[in-house]
Amino acid sequence: MTLKKNYYVYLFGARTPTGQAFLNEIKILQPTWEIISFSRSKGKKDYICDLDNPSDFKNSELPLPNLILSFAPIWKLSHFLSNLSSKNNTFFKSLFGIICCSSSSVLTKRFAFNKNDKNLVIKLKEAEKTIQSISCSYNFDCLIIRPTLIYGNVNNFKDKNLSLILKFLRILPFIIFPSDTGLRQPIHAKELAKVAFHYSRMIIEKTSSIQEFKNNSFLEIGGDQIMTYKNMIVELQKSLPKFDKARNSKIILIPNRIFYFLTSFIFLYSPKIFESLLRITADLSNFKKVHEIIGKKSTKFPLE
Numbered sequence: 001m002t003l004k005k006n007y008y009v010y011l012f013g014a015r016t017p018t019g020q021a022f023l024n025e026i027k028i029l030q031p032t033w034e035i036i037s038f039s040r041s042k043g044k045k046d047y048i049c050d051l052d053n054p055s056d057f058k059n060s061e062l063p064l065p066n067l068i069l070s071f072a073p074i075w076k077l078s079h080f081l082s083n084l085s086s087k088n089n090t091f092f093k094s095l096f097g098i099i100c101c102s103s104s105s106v107l108t109k110r111f112a113f114n115k116n117d118k119n120l121v122i123k124l125k126e127a128e129k130t131i132q133s134i135s136c137s138y139n140f141d142c143l144i145i146r147p148t149l150i151y152g153n154v155n156n157f158k159d160k161n162l163s164l165i166l167k168f169l170r171i172l173p174f175i176i177f178p179s180d181t182g183l184r185q186p187i188h189a190k191e192l193a194k195v196a197f198h199y200s201r202m203i204i205e206k207t208s209s210i211q212e213f214k215n216n217s218f219l220e221i222g223g224d225q226i227m228t229y230k231n232m233i234v235e236l237q238k239s240l241p242k243f244d245k246a247r248n249s250k251i252i253l254i255p256n257r258i259f260y261f262l263t264s265f266i267f268l269y270s271p272k273i274f275e276s277l278l279r280i281t282a283d284l285s286n287f288k289k290v291h292e293i294i295g296k297k298s299t300k301f302p303l304e
């Protein structure tokens with residue numbers, strides 16, 4: 001197979017809202033890049049690659065990548081790259097850099113008391129260190145993006161955050177919230193894709209100092225608007241069509257201490273769910289804003 005494009009980008013996590021948004025972005029702004037996307041099952045435009053089984057990966061018919069971009073779980077990507085690093089040194093010889101998504105959970109859940117979240121933080125940190133180590137060994141640029149709450153549907157691919165909240169709003173006639181909710185900074189999948197494209201172009205075209213991306217580069221990022229958790233839900237409801245049942249679900253505010261008391265029994269069933277309810281009152285914001293990076297006008301939540 002002979003591909004005649006200028007640069008070759010290996011894309012993992014193409015079947016996510018952000019992956020789809022990135023593909024849409026590339027078609028318009030950088031059609032000379034050859035995007036080689038992978039998925040676990042054969043698609044019309046995808047090549048087969050199961051990150052959980054890196055030994056089965058075959059790319060002999062494909063050009064080596066100039067950039068690896070991943071919206072897949074970072075612990076899967078690190079396992080995949082680590083395996084390639086130990087068995088196939090030539091895979092990295094034409095690589096300019098790698099951009100991958102971790103999660104702001106590395107920061108926001110580092111003091112969690114439930115086992116699941118503790119293990120998640122450890123898994124994220126270990127994956128980040130592995131990818132950094134590989135980038136250092138092969139001397140290519142590395143940027144690890146830690147996005148906050150990702151929302152938005154793209155090409156029939158749904159997020160797993162606000163879409164879940166909307167599902168409950170469509171079922172329940174009302175939801176109970178603490179009167180004082182914490183701050184959030186949701187980022188749309190399209191916004192995250194724009195940021196990924198911005199840095200992809202910088203790495204490929206070498207428009208910035210290589211040192212900016214060397215080994216220890218992290219980007220904690222959120223959307224352009226910071227708001228309370230309650231206002232985030234209210235604005236989300238307002239953006240829905242009039243016929244959507246989620247618009248009619250009422251938000252009932254109660255004092256925080258009563259909210260904690262009423263939900264305390266959930267701890268016996270699931271410490272993870274209980275702690276997620278407690279985080280409703282925590283401030284998880286003040287990350288870098290999208291417009292500060294891409295140099296565009298600030299956008300409002302929710303992005304249409």
